[in-house]
Amino acid sequence: MNIKVLYFAALREALGTSGETVALPEGCTTLAGVRALIAARGGDWEKLERMKNLRAAINQRMAEPSATVADGDEVAFFPPVTGG
């Protein structure tokens, strides 16, 4: 099961990438699971867990950590928004 993962703003800068394709192992079916999977790589990736108030979206809609992730989804992680 593959998903697209995007990073924005301070998180994108901290990770040095704006996105990637991530293969999800069996049983990794929630946003919280995806976040933990990526953070487990260590190094800068741990910022995904350490960054305060990180927000996320699934298929371009805000989503909670418990939300389900499906094959082909576009998942995004980003800091609290500051537009307007």
Place this chain on the structure above:
Amino acid sequence: MNIKVLYFAALREALGTSGETVALPEGCTTLAGVRALIAARGGDWEKLERMKNLRAAINQRMAEPSATVADGDEVAFFPPVTGG
């Protein structure tokens, strides 16, 4: 003691005049007194007492019925405002 009295909007139309000079008798020293004095002329002038929620100003500032009127003042009577 003479004052200038102005009428606006529906009241001006009902009275058929936009204003006049009024000589105040001894003891007529409040807005309420001026209003009663003019209404006592009878006929259309009674509208000054009968018109609902009539408002008044002294020297171009909103004033309550108990406000004091002095020689040379500009007094105005008018319906509730409806601008904006």
Place this chain on the structure above:
Amino acid sequence: MSVSVQEADFDIGAEIDALLAGRTDVGAVATFTGLVRDINDGSGVHAMTLEHYPGMTESALEEIVAQARARWDILAVRVIHRVGTLQPADRIVLVIVAGSHRGEAFAACEFIMDYLKTRAPFWKREDTPEGSRWVDARDADDSAAQRWN
């Protein structure tokens, strides 16, 4: 001059630009524009005439602006109110409030409109198919003004 009472129409964009000219400290601009509607209280309106109390209108508006400035930390205010005869879709009134942040700008703009509606000496007369009539004051406007007490 922050307050104008005039027969002429106004240009909202130009008024905002003039109010902000040379400033770099403004983060928020709230505006309100009131227009003539072609329907009021169930009747068609084909024209509206605005009467006012010359002299008192300007000072009443200036006092309302001064009260807004005393209540909120705002940077600049502009109020324009038209008088004379207007048609549906014509602009009647413009309030612009500039501030550092949006909360103050919105509150002050709404306050100025609420107070203007109940304290500035303007009166509207509408021409409808049933004839000409003076517009009645709305209870809703009194309630709106009272919530700021």
Place this chain on the structure above:
Amino acid sequence: MSVSVQEADFDIGAEIDALLAGRTDVGAVATFTGLVRDINDGSGVHAMTLEHYPGMTESALEEIVAQARARWDILAVRVIHRVGTLQPADRIVLVIVAGSHRGEAFAACEFIMDYLKTRAPFWKREDTPEGSRWVDARDADDSAAQRWN
């Protein structure tokens, strides 16, 4: 189209005119414009860059507008948000709400701004004499959005 995300500046007066074109049922227009300030959190700001999440920004703004239309009896809405690099005094965001009466227009305009500030995926980075920094989300914005719940 009621929502735009663009690099180009906008003309407030022209946007209001376009939104009201041909209408005679609008009695109230509330607008909000957000601008770049030259000072934020005590530091001078000489430029600001707005990053966004293409695709999601438009749908997030459209959903906020749809919520405003469901809550209030309003007639027309326009939202424009700029992205890219801006200077102090540059316009960032414009919200226009047209309605029959002012209460609904003001409330919907303020609601849209409060929700936009906390739910639309835009991020500001400021250039200051101390370097470039991402703007922190403000607790005041969360509180402002929560009062509509």
